[in-house]
Amino acid sequence: MDTYRLERDIKVESGYDLVVAGAGPAGCAAAIAAGRLGAKVLLIEAMGCLGGLATAGIVSEFDPMANGEIMVVGGIMREIVEAMYERGFMPDCCEPQRWRKDHHRYTSFNAEGLKLLLDELVLGANVEIRFFTRVIDADLAGEGKVKGIIIQNVEGYRDIETKTFVDATRGAAPPGPRLPRLHAACRTPPACRPTPAVRVRGATAGRHPNQAFARQAMPGAIFSSSMAEKPTST
Numbered sequence: 001m002d003t004y005r006l007e008r009d010i011k012v013e014s015g016y017d018l019v020v021a022g023a024g025p026a027g028c029a030a031a032i033a034a035g036r037l038g039a040k041v042l043l044i045e046a047m048g049c050l051g052g053l054a055t056a057g058i059v060s061e062f063d064p065m066a067n068g069e070i071m072v073v074g075g076i077m078r079e080i081v082e083a084m085y086e087r088g089f090m091p092d093c094c095e096p097q098r099w100r101k102d103h104h105r106y107t108s109f110n111a112e113g114l115k116l117l118l119d120e121l122v123l124g125a126n127v128e129i130r131f132f133t134r135v136i137d138a139d140l141a142g143e144g145k146v147k148g149i150i151i152q153n154v155e156g157y158r159d160i161e162t163k164t165f166v167d168a169t170r171g172a173a174p175p176g177p178r179l180p181r182l183h184a185a186c187r188t189p190p191a192c193r194p195t196p197a198v199r200v201r202g203a204t205a206g207r208h209p210n211q212a213f214a215r216q217a218m219p220g221a222i223f224s225s226s227m228a229e230k231p232t233s234t
């Protein structure tokens with residue numbers, strides 16, 4: 001295959017203590033935590049909402065969070081699940097015992113509600129967000145050291161200098177010799193694909209049995225028989 005060498009001068013932005021790439025659950029938590037500690041944080045997301053697979057992917061169940069006696073998950077996750085319950089972003093069958101005590105029980109939630117809550121928490125931590133923006137490369141000051149990251153969006157390319165960088169894109173590519181996680185994040189097409197949650201017009205295999213809210217959000221969707229019959233717990 002022929003190659004074309006792409007070279008250009010791009011603008012450099014600076015002043016961030018932390019740049020987080022990927023605004024899924026992991027990236028949002030990292031950004032919120034750092035923002036609350038007073039860091040100047042930029043959160044970069046390829047898609048147009050916060051939450052990653054949990055919202056855009058409609059993976060709308062929280063995994064089990066307790067061991068039969070106590071809740072073993074805390075911090076921002078606990079704050080989120082409690083707030084989702086308080087605001088009515090869960091089906092009626094989801095009582096707090098489900099995540100605070102029960103062993104191996106999943107908790108369904110409204111993905112649109114999680115988008116709203118994450119917007120609030122991230123902005124409340126004074127985090128700057130750039131949607132529809134992809135990390136595409138790294139500005140390497142030296143071998144394996146990130147001086148800045150290269151992003152691309154409708155405004156073009158930018159080099160964002162940062163003291164600290166978190167890759168929360170869940171690239172999942174095999175480690176490379178120089179900058180394994182970031183290079184994983186830069187794959188095209190995107191490493192993250194929305195998870196098929198329902199069978200839409202018979203085209204896509206169902207994935208999750210507990211999609212009470214997916215039903216409301218997609219009234220035209222055809223659910224597989226197992227999804228149609230199962231209760232909202234596993």
Ligand SMILES: Cc1cc2nc3c(=O)[nH]c(=O)nc-3n(C[C@H](O)[C@H](O)[C@H](O)COP(=O)(O)OP(=O)(O)OC[C@H]3O[C@@H](n4cnc5c(N)ncnc54)[C@H](O)[C@@H]3O)c2cc1C
Binds near residue numbers: 023024027028059195
């Ligand atoms: C099929 C499936 C089913 C699952 N079921 C459940 C479940 O029922 N309950 C549960 O709790 N968990 C479930 N999980 C796991 C859960 O989805 C993940 O643990 C969680 O999404 C991980 O969060 P994350 O923030 O690390 O990644 P993600 O949610 O994947 O977020 C990564 C974010 O990075 C962004 N991104 C990617 N590349 C770039 C780039 N180059 N530049 C900028 N942004 C980028 C993406 O758009 C995305 O928003 C499931 C996962 C899968 C795949």
